[in-house]
Amino acid sequence: MRKTLLESLTHGSLTEPAPAPDEAALAELASKVDRAAQARLGRSLAIRQVDAGSCNGCELEIHALSNAFYDIERFGLRFVASPRHADVLLVTGPVTHNMRQALERTYNATPDPKWVVAVGGCALDGGIFGGSYACVGGVSEVVPVDLQIKGCPPTPTDLLKGLLALLEHVGGKG
């Protein structure tokens, strides 16, 4: 273990420079996030991830945000275990009928002010699963959505751009 730790010390940082916030996402947010919320939250957001029926592809890339290359916590963004601790719900999937109630209840358990970020093509409109008897077809059909991060799945850089746009705006810079 000593060898691994020592090499980590001398290795230098793997963490990469932050991407610029997504301009389109910033514009989308400008109309949706109110000023009072910005003042209250500052530059820190707690994120609760909700899989509403995804294929798990989006989750894999959301996981990657915590690795040494992206290191999401340096931006004040952190994943929390309960919706009661969260400012942001990060929702994936075409919202299956079997998950609809769980998503609603998670949303209702999240204190105000809160934002919903729909992640991936399925969360936008059901994607390739749209039209199925088993899917509602898009997160906005169930809870109000503030920001879309597109991709199948979105890359960690795409996710980071979107979340930084949210953070900038919430922090009062947007």
Place this chain on the structure above:
Amino acid sequence: MDILDGIPHVHAVASHRPWPRAVVADAGWQAAIEQLTAGRLTLLGFWGEPSAVHMALLDGAAAEIAVVTYECAAGRFPSVARQHLPALRLERTIHDLFGLTPTGADDMRPWLDHHVWGKSFPLGNRNVPRGAVTYQFLPAEGEALHQVAVGPVHAGIIEPGHFRFTANGEHVVRLEQWLGYTHKGIERLMQGASLDVAAKLANRTSGDSAVAYAFAFARAVEAALDIEAPPRAIFLRALMAELERLANHFGDIGAICNDASFALMHAQTGILRERCLRAANVAFGHRLMMDVIVPGGVVQDIAPDGDMALRRLLAEIKRVFPRLIELYDNTASLQDRTVTTGIVKTEYARQFGAGGYVGRASGRNFDARRTLAYAPYDRLAFEVPVLEAGDVNARVWIRIREVEQSVALIAQILDLMSPGEIRSAVPAGRGDCEGLAVTEAFRGDVLIWLRLDQELRVQRCHLRDASWFQWPLLETAIEGNIIADFPLCNKSFNCSYSGADL
């Protein structure tokens, strides 16, 4: 001896490839069940159609597969689960989707159907409404017992499912899973889909196994149409499959250690996983390599700098990974959590035909890449590690050994690949035909069965994840352990929700 020699059947279906399919009556169906319960055959798949049910049977020793079909004239078929438990969830699913009734079944509770779809039996041709009843968990009774309900929304970044623990103090006396939350109706969406759309759906059955599913789907279509992908495409497919296996095994090894509060390993394997995904992105233009494999071959060749990116990846893994193995092996606090935790008995692994590291950590010597030796694995040298202990530690070690094998396989493929075509034309107008394929995903065997019509549209497609036969074993593995060890056991299985919920 062929599997069907021991099973009386009415007739064989000529257009089914590459293994035989035969229609059986009651005697044949019962004979097949008896072969399963006696352990001579393994249940490889069990799925429905509006008026028939099919079982795929594996003879592991002879490396043979056969499908038997029972035509449900009165909307009924003799229950398999009553005699052979591994069939239970699949049988409940057949009833949920098609409304076919297993006669004599002990457990008729719905599985995927949570009574919110707006219609009963969505893939069947019965217009009978199904009464909504409250889901009844199996009882566990005793003076000191209490229940803990977890999910479907969990505390981590993880797929949704419900776990009902009954515990005596800290000790779990029963765990019951209730899944189906990610049911998207994939098999219904497949019906009538073009090959392009169907391949995309197959890719998204379980995102972590996108390559394995695309690979299986392509091979099932090629079997049905009796065509082959060009040699270079076959090598590229295996290259992607091994890259996917590497990335997932790194993720899992780290995540298991993280659940034992050993974050250092998680950080280190996280770097290796990211390196794999970036190399995949350079080589194939997508981090998870979605939509590259299609029926007939692959849509794009490896990028010009892909070969170098992959060789650089292999060099880094060879440099870093041995130290991480040493770290795992020499950290007593970590081993304290993984050794003898969450044991899957070898007889259960055999009975359930558990695939992947779950089966191979419990003595089941099956890997579709070797047992069924599909191309290009028939030309590649690799070992299939098998252990007997069946605990979390054994499942970690199987992954460690498989990482080493995948590294060797990728190196071989890069050396063996020669220039050439990457896609064969798909013939039009073949007529109705059926294909079956099994590929080895990182967590175990993926089976895909399909029937194509004359316009090359999918009439019916069934996709079976390894998780179907692994999830029930997790229920047995946690018994007698403490609730706090559940995340560790669960992660060491890393079963798919989406792949099993469909």
